[in-house]
Amino acid sequence: MGNNINIHFGYDYYMYVEMSSKAYFKELQQIITAAGLYWQEFPIAPYHLDKEDVDALSFRWGNGQTNPPGDYHHDLRISKDNPLNRTYTEWSHFDEIENGLDWEEYQAVEQKYLQLVLDFLELFQIDQLAVNGGLGFTTIQELSVPAHYFSPQEETLFQQLQEYNETVEDWTVESFIIPKEDFTTLFQLIFKGRFYAWISTDSLTIQFDSSYRLYLSFYGYKKEVQQLIEKHGLYWQERQPPYHEAVGFS
Incomplete structure (x- = not known):
């Protein structure tokens, strides 16, 4: 023009x-x-x-406001430590590695994240999750962690996911359905690094990394989700990616 x-x-x-x-x-x-x-x-x-x-994580609103009003897409990064004073921590040999957690600390951290994710899914009225093929798995031997740290329920679901991943002919048609009663076990596998996948629905995406950071992407309900995070003693930061592309929304 x-x-x-x-x-x-x-x-x-x-x-x-x-x-x-x-x-x-x-x-x-x-x-x-x-x-x-x-x-x-x-x-x-x-x-x-x-x-x-295009750096998906560099977007900021030009007038200094990070949260335009309205029911739009939010992307929150949650951590167990204050982001201003955060150290890298990973789940592996517990207290045998630098910055590792001992078992009791790990259990406390896991429960915080686990209850947050369950509350998050409850808020969005999610009763089942669909997992697709091309999944990533890590064995107990690769983690070098004693087997007794994993519950029988975790082992059963882990084997079922592996079998699905190896035998499904077309994962775009046939998904592995996780019912609500198995949400806890699924996220325990994810938290421990034995199973890698983005959890996505039409309204939200959940991703968890190896350093105890959880990424929640969703539409609307921003204050409610922030209150859930703070209720469980966790910290959040808002990111501003190019909508849809940065978080895998379809």
Whole structure:
């Protein structure tokens, strides 16, 4: 549009404005703010970049507000320590490695995360989860952890998931269904690093990494989820990724 400005409408209600000079940049900001909208400055329009060039975790709202109003997509990173004073910790040999947890500490941490995830799924009224093929597994031998740390329920579900992963012909058609009564066992396997998968539904995504950080992505209910996190003595940070692409939403 014209020689000095180009306007492009993108996915998910984004509008991009390219200007050949910054002469009217402040005026444009005032117009956007007056309309109750939010802006972010880029050196080059995002739709001109290759997908891998866009840092999904670098998005911030240009006027300093990190939480525009409305029922939109949220992405929270939860940690067991204050993010400003956090040390790397992993589940493996417990107190035999640097920054490892002893068994009692691990159980306390696991219960915090486990109850949070269960409350989170209850809030969104999720009664079952569908797991698809291409899964990742780690054996007890690879973890170098005594077998008695794993319950019979965990072993049974672990074997069932492995069998599914090895025998399913088309995981896009045939999912492995986890009923509500097995949620606890599923997340115990994930927390201990024996099973790797993103848990996704139409309204949320759950991911857990090896350093006791939990990623919850969801639509709406932001204050309710934050209150759940704080209730269980955990810490949260909000991230602003490009919606959908950064968290695997379909």
